[in-house]
Amino acid sequence: MADAPDTRPMTLVQAVNDALDVALSQDPRVLLFGEDVGMGGVFRVSDGLQGKHGEARVFDTPLAEAGIVGYGIGLALAGMRPVAEIQFAGFLYPALDQVLSHLGRYRHRTRGRFTVPMVIRAPYGGGVHTPEQHADSPEAVLTQAPGVKVVIPSDPMRAKGLLLAAIEDPDPVFFLEAIKLYRSVKAEVPSGHYTLELGRARVARAGDAATLVTYGGMVEVCLKAAEVAAREGVELEVIDLETLAPFDAATVMASVEKTGRAVVVYEARKIGGFGAEVAARIAEETVWSLQAPVLRVAGWDAPYPPFSAIEHHYRPDARRVLEAVRKVLAA
Amino acid sequence: MEPLRFIAEDGARADPFPLSPEELTRGYREVVRARVFDERALTLQRQGKLSVYPPYKGQEAAQVGAALALDPGDWLVPSYRETAAALACGLSMSQAILYWRADPAGWRYPDDLRVLPFYIPIATQLLHAVGVASAGRYQGEDWVALTFIGDGGSSEGDFHEALNFAAVFQAPMVMVVQNNGWAISVPTEKQMRNPRIADRAAGYGIPGVVVDGNDLAAVWHVTREAVARARAGEGPTLIEAVTYRVGPHTSSDDPGRYRSADAGAAWLARDPVSRLRAALEGLGVWDDAREEALRAEIAEEFAAAVREADAAPEPEPQQIVEQVFETMTPDARAAWEVLRRG
Ligand SMILES: Cc1ncc(C[n+]2csc(CCOP(=O)(O)OP(=O)(O)O)c2C)c(N)n1
Numbered sequence: 001m002a003d004a005p006d007t008r009p010m011t012l013v014q015a016v017n018d019a020l021d022v023a024l025s026q027d028p029r030v031l032l033f034g035e036d037v038g039m040g041g042v043f044r045v046s047d048g049l050q051g052k053h054g055e056a057r058v059f060d061t062p063l064a065e066a067g068i069v070g071y072g073i074g075l076a077l078a079g080m081r082p083v084a085e086i087q088f089a090g091f092l093y094p095a096l097d098q099v100l101s102h103l104g105r106y107r108h109r110t111r112g113r114f115t116v117p118m119v120i121r122a123p124y125g126g127g128v129h130t131p132e133q134h135a136d137s138p139e140a141v142l143t144q145a146p147g148v149k150v151v152i153p154s155d156p157m158r159a160k161g162l163l164l165a166a167i168e169d170p171d172p173v174f175f176l177e178a179i180k181l182y183r184s185v186k187a188e189v190p191s192g193h194y195t196l197e198l199g200r201a202r203v204a205r206a207g208d209a210a211t212l213v214t215y216g217g218m219v220e221v222c223l224k225a226a227e228v229a230a231r232e233g234v235e236l237e238v239i240d241l242e243t244l245a246p247f248d249a250a251t252v253m254a255s256v257e258k259t260g261r262a263v264v265v266y267e268a269r270k271i272g273g274f275g276a277e278v279a280a281r282i283a284e285e286t287v288w289s290l291q292a293p294v295l296r297v298a299g300w301d302a303p304y305p306p307f308s309a310i311e312h313h314y315r316p317d318a319r320r321v322l323e324a325v326r327k328v329l330a331a
Numbered sequence: 332m333e334p335l336r337f338i339a340e341d342g343a344r345a346d347p348f349p350l351s352p353e354e355l356t357r358g359y360r361e362v363v364r365a366r367v368f369d370e371r372a373l374t375l376q377r378q379g380k381l382s383v384y385p386p387y388k389g390q391e392a393a394q395v396g397a398a399l400a401l402d403p404g405d406w407l408v409p410s411y412r413e414t415a416a417a418l419a420c421g422l423s424m425s426q427a428i429l430y431w432r433a434d435p436a437g438w439r440y441p442d443d444l445r446v447l448p449f450y451i452p453i454a455t456q457l458l459h460a461v462g463v464a465s466a467g468r469y470q471g472e473d474w475v476a477l478t479f480i481g482d483g484g485s486s487e488g489d490f491h492e493a494l495n496f497a498a499v500f501q502a503p504m505v506m507v508v509q510n511n512g513w514a515i516s517v518p519t520e521k522q523m524r525n526p527r528i529a530d531r532a533a534g535y536g537i538p539g540v541v542v543d544g545n546d547l548a549a550v551w552h553v554t555r556e557a558v559a560r561a562r563a564g565e566g567p568t569l570i571e572a573v574t575y576r577v578g579p580h581t582s583s584d585d586p587g588r589y590r591s592a593d594a595g596a597a598w599l600a601r602d603p604v605s606r607l608r609a610a611l612e613g614l615g616v617w618d619d620a621r622e623e624a625l626r627a628e629i630a631e632e633f634a635a636a637v638r639e640a641d642a643a644p645e646p647e648p649q650q651i652v653e654q655v656f657e658t659m660t661p662d663a664r665a666a667w668e669v670l671r672r673g
Contacts, residue, residue, distance in 0.1 A: 031469070056469070062499055067458055067492035074462015077447065078406070079470055082462075094488075101452040102459070108654045110448055111439035115657070147655050170657040199660070246660035 007188040012181045015156035015189045016045050016121070019163040020083065022193050024053045027081060030167060032058045034068055034085030042087055043123060043182055065095035069120060073102055076118040076172075083167060089124035089176060090136035103172045104147025116172045119163070124152075125217045125267055126315045127180035132306035135179075137268035137299070139216075142174045143245040143277070149173040149198055150244040154219035156187045161196035162242065169198060178217030185220070199243045201251035207235030210261035210328050213252055213278050215241040218265045218316060225321040236325065244274055252278065253286045260291035261328040267315050270298035292331030295324040332527060334573045335553060336543040340601055342609020349552035352616050358392075358399060358547045359607045359617070360625060365391040365415035366604050367629045368424055372414075372431060375637070376582040382433035385411045389545070389577035390509055392603030394479070395419045396550025397507045397570070400558050401477055406445045408460035408478040412509065413449065416479065420446050424636030429643055435650050436643040445474070454484040457493030457506065464497070464504040464561070475503045475561045477554070483514020485528050494569060498535040503561035505554060505568050509544060511576040516589035529571035537567050544572030545603040548610070575601070648673060 010018065023030045032046060032053075038060040040047035050058040061068050065086055072082035086092045092099075099120075107115045126135035142150045151166055151173055153159035159177065166173035204219055205226050212222040219240045226236040237255050241248065256262045262282050264275035279294040297316045305314050337345045350358065369386050376384040387394065390412070398407065398419035407413075407420045414427055421444055429437025430449070440446055447463075450456035460478035467474040484490060485508055497504045508528050512519055519526055532539025540557070542549045550572055557568035575598035579586050586594075611617035649670040652663045659667065 029469070062492070062495050064492045064495070066489055067496050070455065070458025070489065070492070071462040071465070071496050074408075074459035074464070074476075075466045076462070077459060078463040078466030080462075080466050097452065097455060097489075098458065101455055104655075107657070109438055111435060112654050113439045113442065114447070149656075246656070246662065249661070 006191050008191060009186045010156045010189040011183045011186050012153070012156045012159050012177065013043055013045055013183060015160040016163060016177060017047055017049070018189065018191070019160040020046060020049055021052065023083070023164060023167045024049060024057060026193065029079065029081040030057070030083060031075060031080055032083045032085070033061050035063055035087045036060060037085050041085060046085070065091060066098050069095040069098040069103065072118050072120070073098060073106070073116050076116040077106065077114050081117055081167060083119045083121065086120060086122040088134045089122040089138050090133040092122055092138060096141070099142065099148070100145050104145045107171065108147055115170055117170050118172045119166045119175055120172070121175045121177065123179045123182070124176045125178045125180055126304055126311060127217065129308040129311060130179065135304040137266070139176055139244055140268060140272060140274040140277070143274055147171065148245065150176070151198060151242060152176045152178070152216035152244065153242065154178070154181070154204070154216055154240050155185065157189045158196060158242065160189055161194050162198065164193060165195035165198050168195065173198070176216060180217045181220070199246045199248060201239050201241045201243070201248040203237060203251070203255065204240040205236070205238040207237035208259055209234045209236055210263060210325055211237045211239060211255040211259045212263050212265055212321065213239045213241065214265040215244060218267055221316060221318055222265055222321060225318040225325065228318060228322060229325060234325070234329070247277070247281070249281055249285060252282065256282055256286050257289045260289050262290070262294045263297060263321065263324045263328060264294065265297045265316055265321055267299050269301055270296055271301055273298050292328040295328055297321050297324045332529060332541045334541045334543040335549050336546050337548040337552065338546045338606055338610045340606060342606055342613050344610055344613060348548065350548050352614050354551070355548065355607070355611055355614065356616060358395060358551060359611055361395045361399065361419045362391045362547060362604055362607055363625055364629050364632070365395055365418055367626070367633060368414065368418060368427065371633050372428070373582060375428070381428070381431045381582070384431050384582045385580065386578045386582070387412055387415050389598060389602065390511055390574045391415050392547040392607065393507065393509050393544035393550055393572035393574045396547040397477060397505070397554040397572070399551050400554035401475065404445065404472070404474050405558070406447070406460070406463050406474060406476040408447045408456050408463060408476055409449055410453070410456060410479050410481065410484065411449045411451055412481065413479045417446050417449075422446055424633055425639035428636055428640040432640065434643060435646050437640070454480055454487035454489035454493075457489050458496065460504050460506070461493050461497045461500070461502045464502040465500055467503065473503070473562050475505060475558050477505045477507065477558070479507050479509060481514060482508065482510040482512070482519045482528065483517060483522055486522055494531070494535045494537070494567070497567035498537045501564065501566035503564070503567070505557040505561055505570065507554065507570045507572055509572050509574055511574050512595070513576050513580070515580045515584065527571070529569055532569040537569060539569045539571070541571040541573060544574030545601045545606065547603060547607050647671070
């Protein structure tokens with residue numbers, strides 16, 4: 001049995017919980033806090049952690065997002081490793097001042113004297129009929145904050161390794177978790193401690209016909225589209241960015257240079273979304289290898305709809321991705 | 332609540348008096364040091380040797396009095412206005428000059444100095460002070476965090492969130508509001524309906540104290556008590572120091588556009604420096620010779636600080652993209668090469 005891989009099937013919620021448990025167990029500087037975090041959080045991500053690690057280290061804060069982030073920055077400045085939870089990314093906005101004005105600037109403005117090794121976790125995105133405001137995808141706003149890393153995992157195994165890497169990172173990291181993926185998939189997750197490198201995109205599926213560049217909750221959508229295409233003999237390459245900032249241009253460009261075609265898929269509003277940055281970078285760095293214009297499949301230029309029955313028309317699905325693929329292949 | 336006061340405008344001391352003659356002398360030295368730095372810094376700015384500079388004339392006692400209540404190991408979390416407090420906490424004059432020169436050499440304070448950099452976005456520092464304060468408890472440290480804010484800043488949401496967080500977590504934090512009458516051009520009466528900012532402490536379930544901010548003895552005394560309570564685990568305190576911004580908001584501001592030339596004339600009589608000197612003279616521990624010696628010493632300290640600041644290496648363009656992350660990203664590395672070539 002010694003050779004048996006020590007893994008367990010876990011949902012993304014369980015994998016994140018496991019990562020937090022490992023981090024709290026191995027580093028006394030790690031603190032976990034936010035709204036309702038003590039009882040396990042609204043998604044039960046912190047289930048059991050207060051009981052195990054105590055009320056001093058896993059605790060509820062007053063209901064104030066700027067307070068949560070600002071308090072965490074202060075803790076980090078004075079030697080702690082805070083992991084803050086924002087209940088939904090759509091409720092991050094009261095804290096944007098702290099994020100944009102301070103979170104990623106401290107190392108720069110003190111020339112390295114003070115740093116903010118802090119993680120801010122937030123569930124994001126649509127697909128599960130949440131009420132108004134709960135389905136936002138504000139990652140592009142966060143990538144505009146210099147000095148802040150933005151990580152979005154796409155499966156349980158990667159979520160755990162990336163979150164542990166984020167907590168151990170010397171700089172602030174936003175860690176967005178797709179609500180849609182929280183319980184929809186179970187995958188084998190190694191137990192104990194392991195990390196996955198931040199700042200690296202990965203090839204989630206290899207192919208040569210066209211490149212789908214995506215991240216987070218859209219990775220499963222793109223993999224599904226790739227499966228459908230494969231049945232018609234079209235092999236799509238799927239790049240899972242995982243870390244949006246800092247951006248791993250090399251992996252994206254290597255793929256696009258190979259396929260000559262790129263479709264960028266994200267669920268945030270299309271204009272000014274992170275996919276716009278990806279498309280621009282492809283144009284800047286490898287336009288000569290392109291056989292077709294870079295297309296984007298993204299949320300429409302409207303608020304994420306709070307109307308359950310038609311919500312699925314907003315969030316990109318495999319059908320819309322394949323439509324774009326057909327266009328770039330026809331070019 | 333009437334502001335607590337121990338030194339009258341003519342220098343008369345209340346009985347009992349909270350400071351020893353030695354403490355009062357030390358306080359006076361720091362207040363004069365702060366005054367001299369401020370006046371000369373403004374001159375440097377006019378000569379083009381500082382960037383925008385926010386003077387604090389008239390507020391020296393409020394800042395120095397609070398700063399002197401800290402022990403080594405405590406933290407200062409200042410707004411842009413608090414150069415006097417930072418100097419009293421150990422920031423060197425040359426570092427302060429380089430900071431306000433907007434020179435990167437001035438922005439890395441010594442590793443053993445627990446002073447955070449000046450904060451521009453109003454009230455955002457307050458939440459950091461609460462976090463810094465709480466962080467000590469996890470590390471077996473009994474440090475206290477002292478933070479400052481202005482009357483205008485008390486309108487911000489972060490002011491409320493910081494006081495509430497500090498109260499709920501019983502964080503060892505002391506917050507001093509320097510109620511100096513103005514937020515750039517907006518007078519306090521347009522900022523709030525109840526002008527007694529310390530009253531708000533009751534809403535958070537914490538002690539609130541109002542003190543004559545131009546009386547070093549009073550500020551030092553109430554802050555010392557607040558620091559002791561915080562260190563003993565009894566939670567935060569809100570201190571309102573009533574003072575007056577005698578000068579412009581910053582070196583870029585012209586108060587003539589929004590207040591009459593004689594506005595605040597009464598405050599000149601309440602000057603914290605001359606009041607303190609009168610108190611020391613009343614104690615018989617100060618005279619012209621000591622004053623002259625002190626002024627000469629500080630003038631030399633400032634001159635040496637300018638020489639030291641002027642000797643700092645010229646900033647280099649590539650410093651712009653340094654220190655964003657611990658490890659430079661490939662994009663930053665590429666930018667660094669471009670900038671280095673100039
Ligand atoms: C969030 C934010 N809003 C506006 C400003 C521009 N601003 C700088 S100082 C100031 C007035 C602050 O007044 P007060 O808090 O009373 O402090 P004082 O300047 O009198 O020390 C304003 C509006 C700012 N720096 N930050």
